[in-house]
Amino acid sequence: xxxxxxDYHRASSVxxxxxxxxxxxxxxxxxxxxxxLIPLMKLRFAAPAHLIDINPISGLDSIEQRxxxxxxxxxxxxxxxxxxxxIAKGYPTLAAAAPQIADPIVRNLxxxxxxxxxxxxxxxLGSVTLSMGADVVLRSSSGERTVPIGEFLVDTFTTSxxxxxxLTEIRVPTPPARSGGSYxxxxxxxxxxxxxxxxxxxxxEDGTVGNAGIALTGVGLKNIEAAEAAASLRGKxxxxxxxxxxxxxAAAASNxxxxxxxxxxxxxxxxxxxxxxxxxxxxxMAAG
Amino acid sequence: xxxxxxxNGTARTADVEPRMLLAHVIREEFGLTGTHIGCDTTSxxxxxxxxxxxxxxxxxxxxxxxxxxEVTTVEGLSGADGLHPVQAAFQEEHGLQCGYCTPGMMLxxxxxxxxxxxxxxxxxxxxxxxxxCRCTGYMNIVKAIQAAAKTKAxxxxxxxxxx
Numbered sequence: 001x002x003x004x005x006x007d008y009h010r011a012s013s014v015x016x017x018x019x020x021x022x023x024x025x026x027x028x029x030x031x032x033x034x035x036x037l038i039p040l041m042k043l044r045f046a047a048p049a050h051l052i053d054i055n056p057i058s059g060l061d062s063i064e065q066r067x068x069x070x071x072x073x074x075x076x077x078x079x080x081x082x083x084x085x086x087i088a089k090g091y092p093t094l095a096a097a098a099p100q101i102a103d104p105i106v107r108n109l110x111x112x113x114x115x116x117x118x119x120x121x122x123x124x125l126g127s128v129t130l131s132m133g134a135d136v137v138l139r140s141s142s143g144e145r146t147v148p149i150g151e152f153l154v155d156t157f158t159t160s161x162x163x164x165x166x167l168t169e170i171r172v173p174t175p176p177a178r179s180g181g182s183y184x185x186x187x188x189x190x191x192x193x194x195x196x197x198x199x200x201x202x203x204x205e206d207g208t209v210g211n212a213g214i215a216l217t218g219v220g221l222k223n224i225e226a227a228e229a230a231a232s233l234r235g236k237x238x239x240x241x242x243x244x245x246x247x248x249x250a251a252a253a254s255n256x257x258x259x260x261x262x263x264x265x266x267x268x269x270x271x272x273x274x275x276x277x278x279x280x281x282x283x284x285m286a287a288g
Numbered sequence: 289x290x291x292x293x294x295x296n297g298t299a300r301t302a303d304v305e306p307r308m309l310l311a312h313v314i315r316e317e318f319g320l321t322g323t324h325i326g327c328d329t330t331s332x333x334x335x336x337x338x339x340x341x342x343x344x345x346x347x348x349x350x351x352x353x354x355x356x357x358e359v360t361t362v363e364g365l366s367g368a369d370g371l372h373p374v375q376a377a378f379q380e381e382h383g384l385q386c387g388y389c390t391p392g393m394m395l396x397x398x399x400x401x402x403x404x405x406x407x408x409x410x411x412x413x414x415x416x417x418x419x420x421c422r423c424t425g426y427m428n429i430v431k432a433i434q435a436a437a438k439t440k441a442x443x444x445x446x447x448x449x450x451x
Contacts, residue, residue, distance in 0.1 A: 035348055103333075
């Protein structure tokens with residue numbers, strides 16, 4: 001299958017990409033890893049007149065610990081996330097999710113920036129970043145803005161990025177010392193989209209739950225932040241009962257549909273199970 | 289658009305339309321039909337090639353993106369001294385039946401052994417989890433990659449002993 005014809009532009013710097021976006025933004029798509037965009041173009045669901053390839057840009061592929069947050073360049077590949085020692089040590093939710101994204105070959109090309117900008121409700125990193133309270137950095141020729149991921153992910157395949165902006169960086173807050181995280185994904189086979197997945201990030205303060213974040217994959221029109229479920233845990237003892245209640249609230253926040261991967265009731269039930277199980281795992285990890 | 293790609297160690301050039309996928313460029317411009325196109329939707333891994341040593345699905349990358357890069361296809365696995373250990377092991381261990389997935393499987397196996405010369409069965413299964421085989425049930429593919437690891441280790445030992 002071949003995509004529709006397009007003009008190919010190679011950007012070798014962020015400035016060059018931004019100037020190309022100023023020129024062609026309305027009719028252009030940015031090509032990062034291409035693992036979602038190219039299939040969409042081949043199926044003719046997307047037919048951009050211009051493709052701006054940002055792969056040659058250097059400096060967008062680093063993972064850097066800064067004061068209070070981890071800065072992940074938009075071009076960081078999933079395999080880099082999965083093999084980063086910084087992430088393995090301090091960002092358990094991300095570390096748990098990275099090896100479960102797509103399949104090992106796709107992870108060699110697919111990028112974190114591309115995955116988030118694609119805004120697929122079955123995307124794993126949307127939920128991970130929601131549960132961790134991450135921000136994305138959007139640059140245009142007139143400046144830069146930092147947007148919370150919850151405001152960035154608007155709807156299915158829709159973000160709040162404007163046509164002249166480039167997503168350059170993802171900023172993930174550094175979890176406090178006694179933290180844990182989990183990403184439980186139900187999939188029919190490696191590489192399939194999640195039937196259901198649940199991201200959980202949690203910290204303990206003096207034995208009770210401090211911050212908690214819960215987000216759901218594949219059970220709504222976008223990645224869903226189960227804010228009520230997370231809020232129900234704050235200040236509580238990390239008990240099975242508290243986790244079960246959060247599981248029920250998360251299931252109530254989900255909005256799955258029946259499809260080839262399962263019925264609505266099954267998916268909703270799995271949200272409850274995975275939330276409960278994910279919280280127990282994250283809590284055990286936080287307790288050390 | 290003019291592109292220059294090092295294909296199996298040889299510098300090649302081609303004039304390609306930007307929408308041509310790397311798989312098409314390899315098969316039609318470079319005439320290397322060992323790279324198979326299976327599902328054409330990034331699922332099956334039959335079109336896997338190595339890009340600067342790492343496996344990628346060549347149906348999900350444009351040929352123009354390979355400009356200035358090194359591509360290894362299944363034709364590039366064998367050398368002057370015959371079959372690559374992974375190829376020999378696939379033959380020996382009956383690691384293929386219809387052969388459609390085989391180029392991708394062998395390239396992934398070869399790349400894995402570069403990174404992890406002594407992989408567990410589990411590591412092999414993870415490595416090939418982006419490649420579908422509808423004939424073998426995978427057992428003999430895993431066996432073949434293990435056998436190749438052994439061959440390579442023995443060859444390295446022999447080389448060290450004679451050095």
